Amino acid sequence: MEYFLTQLGIGVFAISGVLSAARTRLDIVSITLVGLLTALGGGTLRDIILDLPVFWLSDLTYFWVAVGASCFAFVGIRFILKLPPRLISYLDAAGIALISVQVIEKTLASGYGPTVAVVMGIVTGIAGGLFRDMVTQRPTLLLSRELYATPILVGCVVYLLLMALMSQAQARLLAMAIIFAQRSAIIHWQISIPLRLTLEIKPKP
Amino acid sequence: MEYFLTQLGIGVFAISGVLSAARTRLDIVSITLVGLLTALGGGTLRDIILDLPVFWLSDLTYFWVAVGASCFAFVGIRFILKLPPRLISYLDAAGIALISVQVIEKTLASGYGPTVAVVMGIVTGIAGGLFRDMVTQRPTLLLSRELYATPILVGCVVYLLLMALMSQAQARLLAMAIIFAQRSAIIHWQISIPLRLTLEIKPKP
Amino acid sequence: MEYFLTQLGIGVFAISGVLSAARTRLDIVSITLVGLLTALGGGTLRDIILDLPVFWLSDLTYFWVAVGASCFAFVGIRFILKLPPRLISYLDAAGIALISVQVIEKTLASGYGPTVAVVMGIVTGIAGGLFRDMVTQRPTLLLSRELYATPILVGCVVYLLLMALMSQAQARLLAMAIIFAQRSAIIHWQISIPLRLTLEIKPKP
Structure with missing residues (x-):
């Protein structure tokens, strides 16, 4: 069950990656590569830094789900664009919540x-x-004030604290709910980091 | 013999990397770094993902060939630009064919x-x-409709199928010929992915 | 003592990374990520290529120093901008000199x-x-004619030669002094690579 949900999350990451990248014209091959990079890139970097076997090498289901989802995003784009516009964002939020506690x-x-x-x-x-934004030369997450890393940070810290207070099954459910709730609120009310928490250095004339 | 051809391929990748990147003004140090990145970057990433020893660490010939070819591209640029314009592209195609079957x-x-x-x-x-295009901030392969990944994909799949049908020596020769033929046709007739196999999502107003 | 200086170097790299990246407006989360990437990114890539354990995983002091320095750069930006403008550059030069011989x-x-x-x-x-410039989409080092890689190259080669001539302690001090002196001269006189050591290929009309 959880395995099935994880694969669903991988598929959603690939689709939301394609939706984000395809604001620049991309061909079917690039779309598949971008979907793969979005869905598998983060976990690949994590495994490389930790010197663990890269997760999709031993279970290619991840790979094929990402390929399939990317191709589906290309073929079924009319269908996807007819969905409620934020559905993919909420699914992405659910995916992030699940993957974060697993990591x-x-x-x-x-x-x-x-x-x-x-x-x-x-x-x-x-x-x-x-990686997706660097390869397609679109503004990266770090240049927007979108709250994406912060809810993951909060959720992960909370999960570690909750582990000491309750059973792991309860802690992980609560942590996932907290990450999902944060991202949902951010998506729903389009919350971004306030300007006074930003910094811009003007070069001297 | 094959080892010699492989080193030749590394050198050609470095030179074609420099030719592509130097459309933006680069100094000799950057040119060498760009040549190295183009020629050795792909294999380095492959070895890191597969958790194998990085290939040029144990045989520095690859490294020195890439350094030498990059410096030659700087010093001998007048000579290189006098060559038939597509010669480097065809040599690059031959290099890709050889490296792909080896991988x-x-x-x-x-x-x-x-x-x-x-x-x-x-x-x-x-x-x-x-990597080269990201570091020099030029449009990457994924943003063009050039057929570069596809012929490699086709050739690699064909090679795996042919292995079951004939001796490995025959299969690899045929697979290399198929990759080279595809790339040559693409270079000669300037074939690109048709527009209807591309996708661009216009943001809603 | 050297350990303390190394951590100081990590902190300076994070701060100078933030100062460079924040010419584009960044929020506090992005600033911390950019500081981390600048300070730890190079060593992380080195350890991954060499297949060694990533240095900050086993000693999180590096990580916390980089986080602390990045946050300090955000909070104390008025203080930092009041410092003599090239102080951070000279500290960066000292950091690079120390880290290079250690590597x-x-x-x-x-x-x-x-x-x-x-x-x-x-x-x-x-x-x-x-990495910092790629993620924040600013012109990378390779696109400027700043002499940054070259003094490191010279200093590292000199260090290896000096090792054969004197005790290691003397050789490393001398090599560090040479790297620092080069960078200081480059910063002080704003030396860059001469135009005739650059190359730009104009596409044919």
Whole structure:
């Protein structure tokens, strides 16, 4: 069941990656590569940094789901664009919530401490999108004031705290709910980081 | 003999990388770094993903050939620009054909299956050029409709199929010929992916 | 003592990374990520290529120093901008000098030869800044004629030569002084690579 949901999450990441990247004209091959990069890039970087076997090499289902979802995004774009506009965003939020708690567990199980686990949660969550935007030369996440890394950070820290207070099954459900709730609120009310928490250095004349 | 041709391929990748990147003004140091990145970047990423020793660390000939070819591209640019304009493209096509079948063999020999082998063929073939374009901020391969990844994909799949039908030596020669023929046709007739196989999502007003 | 100076170097890299990236408006989260990427990115890539454990995973002090310095750069920006304008550049030069000789030693101690050691010195010194510029879509080092990789290259080669002539302690001090002196001269006199050592290929009409 969880495995099935994870694959669903991978598929949603690929589709939302394609939707974001295709604001620039892309061909079917580039779309598939962009979908793969968005869906698998973050986890690949995480596994490389932790020196673990890259997750999709041993279970190619991830790979094929991302390929299939990317091709579907190309073929079924009219259908996807007819969906309620924020549905994909909410599905993406649900995917991020699920993947984040899994990354925490995987990192802890590999013998790393809680700080590394939180960092890896963020790396897994944002690196795929960063790679996509770098390769398609669109403004990256870091240049927008969208709250994407922050809810993952909060959720991952909360999960680690909750683990000490309740059973792991309860803690992970609550942490997932917290990440999903944050992202949903951000999507619904289009919340962004306030301007006074930003910095711009004007070069001297 | 094959080793010599492989080194020749590395040199050609470095030179074609420099020719592509130097449409923006670059200094000699940047040119060498760009040549290295183009020639060695794809194989480096492949080895990192597969958790194999990075190929040029144990045999620095690859490194020195790429350095030498990049410096030659700087010093001998007048000579290179006097060559028939597509010669470098055809040499690049021959290099890609040779490297692709080698990657298939290396990946299979490392215990991975045919799907991973094909993915690694594509990663090795395109990642170096992507890195180059990202670092020099030129439009990447994914933004053009040039057929570059597709012939590698076709050739790698064909190679795996042919292996079941004939001796490996025959299969690899045929696969290399198929990749080279595809790229040559694409270069000669300037074939690109038809517009109806592209997608562009206009943001809603 | 050296450990303390190294951490100071990491902090300076994070701050100078933030100062460079924040010419584009960035929020506090992006600033922290950019500071981390600048300060830890080069060493991370080096360890991944050499297949060594990533340095900040086993000693999180590096990580926290980079996080702290990035946040300080955000909060204390008025203070930092009141400092003599080139102070951060000189501190960066000192940091680069220290880190470069350490990388040479670490690479040699891991069983690699002098060429790989020099390459890793350059990778460690420039990759963090490249990642920062790619992610924030600012012109990268490779597009400017700033002499940044070259003094590292010279210093690393000199260090390896000096090792044969004197004690390692003397050689490293001298090599560090040479890197720092080069960078200081480049910063002070704003030396850049002369135009005739650059190349630009005009596309044919």
